Amino acid sequence: MAVTIKDVAIAANVATSTVSRVLANSSKISPETARRVRKAIDDLNYHPNHHARSLANNSTKTIGLIMPSSAHVSFQNPFFPEVIRGISTEAHKKNYGLYLSTGQTDEEVYEEVKQMVVEKRVDGIILLFSLQNDQLIPFLMEEDFPFVLLGRPAVDHPEQVWYVNNDNVRTGRLVTEYLTLLKHERIGLILNRSDAIVTHDRMQGYREALERSNLPINDDYIVHYADHENGGKDAFIEIMSVPDPPTALIAEDLVVFDVLRTVQDLGIRVPEELSIVGFNNYMISELASPPMTSIDINIFELGVQSMALLFDRLENPNQDAKQRIVPHELIRRSSCSRLK
Amino acid sequence: MAVTIKDVAIAANVATSTVSRVLANSSKISPETARRVRKAIDDLNYHPNHHARSLANNSTKTIGLIMPSSAHVSFQNPFFPEVIRGISTEAHKKNYGLYLSTGQTDEEVYEEVKQMVVEKRVDGIILLFSLQNDQLIPFLMEEDFPFVLLGRPAVDHPEQVWYVNNDNVRTGRLVTEYLTLLKHERIGLILNRSDAIVTHDRMQGYREALERSNLPINDDYIVHYADHENGGKDAFIEIMSVPDPPTALIAEDLVVFDVLRTVQDLGIRVPEELSIVGFNNYMISELASPPMTSIDINIFELGVQSMALLFDRLENPNQDAKQRIVPHELIRRSSCSRLK
DNA sequence: CAAATTTATGAAAACGGTTGCATTTATTTA
DNA sequence: TAAATAAATGCAACCGTTTTCATAAATTTG
Numbered sequence: 001m002a003v004t005i006k007d008v009a010i011a012a013n014v015a016t017s018t019v020s021r022v023l024a025n026s027s028k029i030s031p032e033t034a035r036r037v038r039k040a041i042d043d044l045n046y047h048p049n050h051h052a053r054s055l056a057n058n059s060t061k062t063i064g065l066i067m068p069s070s071a072h073v074s075f076q077n078p079f080f081p082e083v084i085r086g087i088s089t090e091a092h093k094k095n096y097g098l099y100l101s102t103g104q105t106d107e108e109v110y111e112e113v114k115q116m117v118v119e120k121r122v123d124g125i126i127l128l129f130s131l132q133n134d135q136l137i138p139f140l141m142e143e144d145f146p147f148v149l150l151g152r153p154a155v156d157h158p159e160q161v162w163y164v165n166n167d168n169v170r171t172g173r174l175v176t177e178y179l180t181l182l183k184h185e186r187i188g189l190i191l192n193r194s195d196a197i198v199t200h201d202r203m204q205g206y207r208e209a210l211e212r213s214n215l216p217i218n219d220d221y222i223v224h225y226a227d228h229e230n231g232g233k234d235a236f237i238e239i240m241s242v243p244d245p246p247t248a249l250i251a252e253d254l255v256v257f258d259v260l261r262t263v264q265d266l267g268i269r270v271p272e273e274l275s276i277v278g279f280n281n282y283m284i285s286e287l288a289s290p291p292m293t294s295i296d297i298n299i300f301e302l303g304v305q306s307m308a309l310l311f312d313r314l315e316n317p318n319q320d321a322k323q324r325i326v327p328h329e330l331i332r333r334s335s336c337s338r339l340k
Numbered sequence: 341m342a343v344t345i346k347d348v349a350i351a352a353n354v355a356t357s358t359v360s361r362v363l364a365n366s367s368k369i370s371p372e373t374a375r376r377v378r379k380a381i382d383d384l385n386y387h388p389n390h391h392a393r394s395l396a397n398n399s400t401k402t403i404g405l406i407m408p409s410s411a412h413v414s415f416q417n418p419f420f421p422e423v424i425r426g427i428s429t430e431a432h433k434k435n436y437g438l439y440l441s442t443g444q445t446d447e448e449v450y451e452e453v454k455q456m457v458v459e460k461r462v463d464g465i466i467l468l469f470s471l472q473n474d475q476l477i478p479f480l481m482e483e484d485f486p487f488v489l490l491g492r493p494a495v496d497h498p499e500q501v502w503y504v505n506n507d508n509v510r511t512g513r514l515v516t517e518y519l520t521l522l523k524h525e526r527i528g529l530i531l532n533r534s535d536a537i538v539t540h541d542r543m544q545g546y547r548e549a550l551e552r553s554n555l556p557i558n559d560d561y562i563v564h565y566a567d568h569e570n571g572g573k574d575a576f577i578e579i580m581s582v583p584d585p586p587t588a589l590i591a592e593d594l595v596v597f598d599v600l601r602t603v604q605d606l607g608i609r610v611p612e613e614l615s616i617v618g619f620n621n622y623m624i625s626e627l628a629s630p631p632m633t634s635i636d637i638n639i640f641e642l643g644v645q646s647m648a649l650l651f652d653r654l655e656n657p658n659q660d661a662k663q664r665i666v667p668h669e670l671i672r673r674s675s676c677s678r679l680k
Numbered sequence: 681c682a683a684a685t686t687t688a689t690g691a692a693a694a695c696g697g698t699t700g701c702a703t704t705t706a707t708t709t710a
Numbered sequence: 711t712a713a714a715t716a717a718a719t720g721c722a723a724c725c726g727t728t729t730t731c732a733t734a735a736a737t738t739t740g
Contacts, residue, residue, distance in 0.1 A: 002458065004726055015690045020728055030688060050459035051394040052726035055695050060391070062439070075425040076623055078418070084440075085415040092442035097461075099402070099439055100424075102432035118342065119390035121437075257627040264629065283416055287597040289604065289629040344696055355720045360698055370718060392696035395725050685738065694729080701721090708715070 003044045012040035023048065054120075062097040063087075063310065064122035066113060066136070068129045069106045077254060078282040079299055083128060083150065086303020094311060096123075110135055117145045124310045126150060130163075132195040137161065146317065148310040150302060152197050162313055164306040164324045166297045168198050171328050172205020172250075175277045175295055178330060179248045180213045183339040184275060188221045188239045188246030190232070190255050199224075202279065206250065221246055225255065232258030246274075247339055253278035253285045256292050256335070271337035281331050290334035298326045343384045352380035363388065394460075402437040403427075403650065404462035406453060406476070408469045409446045417594060418622040419639055423468060423490065426643020434651060436463075450475055457485045464650045466490060470503075472535040477501065486657065488650040490642060492537050502653055504646040504664045506637045508538050511668050512545020512590075515617045515635055518670060519588045520553045523679040524615060528561045528579045528586030530572070530595050539564075542619065546590065561586055565595065572598030586614075587679055593618035593625045596632050596675070611677035621671050630674035638666045 009016045014037060021029050022037040029037075040046075054060045065087065067080060075081070084098070091098055099122050103109035113136055116122045123146065127136060130151030137155055140147045149163040179187050189206050191199045203222065210217050220242040225235035232255035239246060251259060256278040260270065268274050270290060278285060281296035305324045312322065349356045354377060361369050362377040369377075380386070394400045405427065407420060415421070424438070431438055439462055443449035453476055456462045463486065467476060470491030477495055480487045489503040519527050529546050531539045543562065550557050560582040565575035572595035579586060591599060596618040600610065608614050610630060618625060621636035645664045652662065 002460070002726095005728095006726080016727080017691080017729075018689060021689090024728085028688060033688080045458075047455065047458040049395070049726050050455075050461040051391040051400070052695090053728080054391040055389070055395055055697085056726080056728040058695075075421040075428075078421075081415040081418075081421040088415070088440065088442045089444075092444060092448075096442075097439055098442060099437055100428065102428040102436075102438060104429075104432060108432075115387065115390075118385075118387040120342070121390040257624065260629070261627055261631070284597065284624055287601055287628075289600070291601070342696095345698095346696080356697075357699075357721080358719060361719090364698085368718060373718075389696050392725090393698080395727085396696080396698045398725075681740105683739080685736100687736070688734090690733080691731090692729100693731100695727085696725105698724085700723090703720075704718085706715105706717070709713085710711100 002049070003046045005046070005048065007044055008037065008040045008046050011044060012037045058120065060121065060123050061095065062099050062122050063091055063307070064099045064101065064113075064116045064125040066101045066109065066125060066127050066129075068131075069103055069109045078284065079280060080128060082282070082299040083303040083306075086300040086305075087126060087307045088303075089300075090304045090307035090311075106135075110139075113139070117143055124148070124314055126306050126310060130154065130197045132197060132200070146310065146313050148306045148313070150306050152201065154197055159323075160321050162309055162321045162323065164302055164309060164326060166198075166302070166328050167325050168201035169205040169208070171279065171295050171297065172202035173209040174205070174328075174330060175250050175279070176206045176209035177213075178277065179250070179275060179336070180209065180215065182248070182275060182336060184246075184248035185215055185339075186218070186221065186244055186246045186248070187215075188223070188249045190235045190239060190249065190251035190259075191222070191224050192252060192255075193224070193226075218242075232256075233262050236262050248275040248277075248336070250277055251279070253280045253282050253292065253294055256285070256294075257288060260288055260290075260292070260335075271335050275336040275339075277330075277336055286333065288335075292335040293333045294331050296329045296331050298328065301326050342389070343386050345386070345388065347384055348377065348380045348386050351384060352377045398460065400461065400463050401435065402439050402462050403431055403647070404439045404441065404453070404456045404465040406441045406449065406465060406467045406469075408471075409443055409449045418624065419620060420468065422622070422639040423643040423646075426640040426645075427466060427647045428643075429640075430644045430647035430651075446475075450479075453479070457483055464488070464654055466646050466650060470494065470537045472537065472540070486650065486653050488646045488653070490646050492541065494537055499663075500661050502649055502661045502663065504642055504649055504666060506538075506642070506668050507665050508541035509545040509548070511619065511635050511637065512542035513549040514545070514668075514670060515590050515619070516546045516549035517553075518617065519590070519615060519676070520549065520555065522588070522615060522676060524586075524588040525555055525679075526558075526561065526584055526586045526588070527555075528563070528589045530575045530579060530589065530591035530599075531562070531564050532592060532595075533564070533566075558582075572596075573602050576602050588615040588617075588676070590617055591619070593620045593622050593632065593634055596625070596634075597628060600628055600630075600632070600675075611675050615676040615679075617670075617676055626673065628675075632675040633673045634671050636669045636671050638668065641666050 005016045005019050008019045019037055022034050101112045103112045125147040127149045130149055132154050137153055149161055152165050153161045153163055207217055223235045223239045225232055236259045256276055263270055278292050278294040281294040285292050285294050305326055345356045345359050348359045359377055362374050441452045443452045465487040467489045470489055472494055477493055489501055492505050493501045493503055547557055563575045563579045565572055576599045596616055603610055618632050618634035621634040625632050625634050645666055649662060
């Protein structure tokens with residue numbers, strides 16, 4: 001079998017406790033002994049067993065990443081790899097590993113989280129999404145388990161939960177205002193699943209902007225699309241089929257891709273006849289044709305910050321919850337124009 | 341502290357071994373006792389500690405996923421999320437977890453793998469890439485550690501390694517032949533980092549196809565691009581600047597996106613003046629303009645198969661190595677036309 | 681120089697499970 | 711009905727660490 005701490009102890013002619021102390025760089029070890037032990041470790045090519053370690057000091061050096069139940073489908077959304085890239089970069093600095101959830105229904109995800117927590121499989125958790133009526137947050141708070149939410153918590157005392165978010169109301173307002181400045185008055189909004197908090201917030205911003213400009217809010221101009229194939233296309237057709245169709249559209253970048261393709265089929269020119277602005281600014285958004293105007297929400301940074309916040313919490317568990325708002329930026333490219 | 345097997349044992353008035361057996365569904369337990377134990381488990385909301393378990397039966401129920409050292413950058417490539425999606429789907433069926441590597445240099449990745457193996461942190465490993473002169477494969481074979489390679493192994497006895505791959509030589513040949521059938525004779529090839537096996541194989545196929553058609557192989561038509569930003573664009577400019585520039589181009593889809601954008605700047609029309617075919621057929625490839633013709637390599641299935649193969653190996657460690665070739669398919673869209 | 685400290689190390693008890701073997705009890709066999 | 715067998719359960723060792731506490735050796739103090 002593999003070489004254990006006992007083998008090293010024997011080889012170095014010391015007790016296992018001494019080896020353990022050398023490993024931990026304890027000060028109470030004579031240089032001479034330390035040298036001998038280290039030599040034995042090298043000679044035998046010893047590596048401490050991770051599970052034994054975790055068991056003994058009740059810490060795993062790994063972080064659980066919880067994806068939406070639709071992970072199956074949501075990995076198709078560039079948001080997740082990008083945010084994980086940020087998390088990974090930060091986790092790597094402190095030598096933490098990443099453990100991925102794989103559940104495919106809400107129920108399964110809940111069970112998985114429960115396992116991670118109660119089996120002590122991870123030291124902390126990052127929730128990569130936030131939904132209305134989420135069960136996970138109350139559960140984790142109840143258990144007092146260290147976690148960070150990516151998004152805004154829809155709970156009674158949001159100030160008690162650690163989270164990283166964009167100011168989504170403001171992004172919603174910003175894109176809408178940008179379009180009204182371009183003289184658009186009929187502005188359509190295509191949104192994804194309606195129980196996502198981010199969706200709610202963006203819509204809120206959209207409404208605020210319209211009200212400030214004294215423009216009417218037409219419910220026909222707000223469409224939710226299903227997360228399945230062609231959802232974006234269907235939503236687009238729906239929204240453009242109302243009596244006075246919008247002259248401008250707001251949607252998530254992936255939907256914008258769908259729209260841009262459909263628009264070509266229909267012979268509608270962008271931006272001459274229809275202005276479009278997207279949310280999220282994925283790496284590929286720049287490669288659309290025309291290159292799309294989009295709100296950059298700094299996905300990578302969202303990942304970095306949530307990992308950093310979780311480390312902060314782990315290092316000092318009893319402090320008050322902290323929050324971080326990651327800045328956004330409107331990236332103007334070629335999918336919008338002033339209404340004639 | 342958390343509730344342990346001991347608490348359950350006391351509550352059910354049995355020994356811990358009995359609880360353990362109930363957990364394992366051992367046959368030698370009376371229905372009456374099993375019922376009582378299960379009730380106690382429920383009442384106390386007991387979940388076995390994962391590390392204690394791993395330690396005792398030397399199995400972790402988790403699979404290590406090794407990304408290229410450039411994981412930092414490579415998560416920007418849709419290939420990885422998609423292959424992980426496949427792996428995750430399959431792993432989930434058997435209740436296995438996924439552990440992600442985060443190393444950012446070859447050296448770090450190597451250390452990480454070493455840790456996973458020798459600390460027994462995972463039961464098996466999937467290598468998500470294969471390089472020339474890779475150190476990982478010899479190491480894992482030496483250790484006789486269960487792993488599956490995604491790609492073709494460049495080692496002395498490939499039949500001894502478990503792997504899942506496409507027939508990349510054939511895909512290279514196929515796209516080239518497709519273009520020659522469209523009467524193209526000057527066909528450019530843009531490749532990514534040259535130490536990737538897949539790159540080598542595709543080029544091989546390209547060469548074979550040209551030879552069969554009695555077309556000359558012009559080294560000016562073969563360009564490698566760096567993995568950094570704008571790499572694709574630079575490579576495109578380079579390849580189009582030779583005396584008789586290609587009338588058709590072959591590249592990975594992400595590069596094609598770059599090319600399509602550059603092409604617009606330069607006023608070159610696709611497919612009228614330049615035909616392009618891509619490798620990989622990412623979900624977004626269809627959304628390019630024009631929608632790109634691409635070789636679908638079934639990335640999701642690559643993930644599924646590699647996980648399945650690894651399970652096969654774990655369940656029966658002493659059998660001969662197995663391999664799987666995942667089929668490909670040329671998806672014709674609108675980026676190619678017959679040369680006039 | 682003996683007593684009091686300090687320093688370095690070891691023995692053993694956790695951590696929370698699994699499992700081989702022994703033991704008790706219930707059932708079958710002759 | 712006693713002996714043999716099978717079924718159900720418990721005891722205790724083990725997985726590979728960390729860590730508390732005790733102890734021996736070295737050093738300082740009065």
